[in-house]
Amino acid sequence: MSMSFIIREGKHKDAKSILDLIVELAVFEKEPDAVEISLGDLIRDGFSDRPRFKTFVAETAEGSIIGMALFYERYSTWKGKTIHLEDLMVTANQRGIGAGKALYASVLKYAHENNYKRVAWEVLDWNTNAIEFYRNTGANVFEEWRVAQMNQEGLEKFIHENF
Amino acid sequence: MSMSFIIREGKHKDAKSILDLIVELAVFEKEPDAVEISLGDLIRDGFSDRPRFKTFVAETAEGSIIGMALFYERYSTWKGKTIHLEDLMVTANQRGIGAGKALYASVLKYAHENNYKRVAWEVLDWNTNAIEFYRNTGANVFEEWRVAQMNQEGLEKFIHENF
Numbered sequence: 001m002s003m004s005f006i007i008r009e010g011k012h013k014d015a016k017s018i019l020d021l022i023v024e025l026a027v028f029e030k031e032p033d034a035v036e037i038s039l040g041d042l043i044r045d046g047f048s049d050r051p052r053f054k055t056f057v058a059e060t061a062e063g064s065i066i067g068m069a070l071f072y073e074r075y076s077t078w079k080g081k082t083i084h085l086e087d088l089m090v091t092a093n094q095r096g097i098g099a100g101k102a103l104y105a106s107v108l109k110y111a112h113e114n115n116y117k118r119v120a121w122e123v124l125d126w127n128t129n130a131i132e133f134y135r136n137t138g139a140n141v142f143e144e145w146r147v148a149q150m151n152q153e154g155l156e157k158f159i160h161e162n163f
Numbered sequence: 164m165s166m167s168f169i170i171r172e173g174k175h176k177d178a179k180s181i182l183d184l185i186v187e188l189a190v191f192e193k194e195p196d197a198v199e200i201s202l203g204d205l206i207r208d209g210f211s212d213r214p215r216f217k218t219f220v221a222e223t224a225e226g227s228i229i230g231m232a233l234f235y236e237r238y239s240t241w242k243g244k245t246i247h248l249e250d251l252m253v254t255a256n257q258r259g260i261g262a263g264k265a266l267y268a269s270v271l272k273y274a275h276e277n278n279y280k281r282v283a284w285e286v287l288d289w290n291t292n293a294i295e296f297y298r299n300t301g302a303n304v305f306e307e308w309r310v311a312q313m314n315q316e317g318l319e320k321f322i323h324e325n326f
Contacts, residue, residue, distance in 0.1 A: 034241040077185045078197040138317035145310040154301035
């Protein structure tokens with residue numbers, strides 16, 4: 001097991017490793033078939049002229065990508081510009097060496113340095129280890145807010161019925 | 164009570180009305196002191212060269228803004244580009260004439276027409292009327308996801324302790 005790593009911004013060449021981590025996270029979240037984006041989509045959306053997100057990666061001395069954080073801007077009508085941390089993932093056999101906390105801290109540092117007013121993310125209620133970790137770092141995990149979504153199938157049905 | 168309205172894109176001249184609705188929504192959500200942004204912030208962030216959000220407004224025949232929807236892009240590592248509906252609000256004395264549903268439908272239509280893969284938002288668990296409305300339109304309201312946030316004070320404390 002590699003015990004040393006660096007955190008750096010993700011680049012085009014890291015896209016395949018990042019997609020592998022996205023899929024591994026979806027499996028952990030019990031949604032193994034949820035990932036519909038392709039490697040081409042990820043490269044176009046994240047590593048082009050107007051990227052839709054930024055990434056930090058954790059890279060070992062041997063050059064392996066063992067973890068990543070993917071985030072982008074949001075806007076709070078209460079606070080102003082904020083950061084949303086969409087994915088934070090360290091591959092299973094590299095946990096416990098601090099890569100997850102280092103990636104998390106890098107995103108918080110980025111937000112602080114760039115004057116974002118808040119960092120937000122979502123966590124599954126059964127992922128109690130993660131919730132405890134977040135609360136220990138000073139984050140709030142809210143009990144009363146629910147996430148709502150209209151997916152693509154729902155959108156098509158709604159549009160068909162209402163317009 | 165005015166019974167007719169149109170939905171149109173929000174403009175610079177609507178910023179004050181939009182801010183009034185943001186504050187009214189915060190009061191409804193039992194966070195009356197949460198709104199820290201100023202009118203100047205809202206104009207700079209939403210009605211400048213590179214706006215951080217878009218709005219639709221509901222306007223009466225007399226020219227009053229009685230409701231608004233405020234939304235922006237996000238990115239799903241499962242589906243691709245998505246829309247986040249940050250605020251959907253109709254002023255209290257103009258409820259029941261369909262402005263809320265019309266604003267909601269306009270955001271869904273915008274998302275569908277522009278090939279967004281999903282529309283997401285957040286709702287308070289005690290706002291059962293809203294949850295029922297959303298579910299009746301085909302949206303999912305998830306029980307197991309929790310919203311987590313590190314606010315500005317938390318960020319400063321975390322950075323001070325970790326860097």
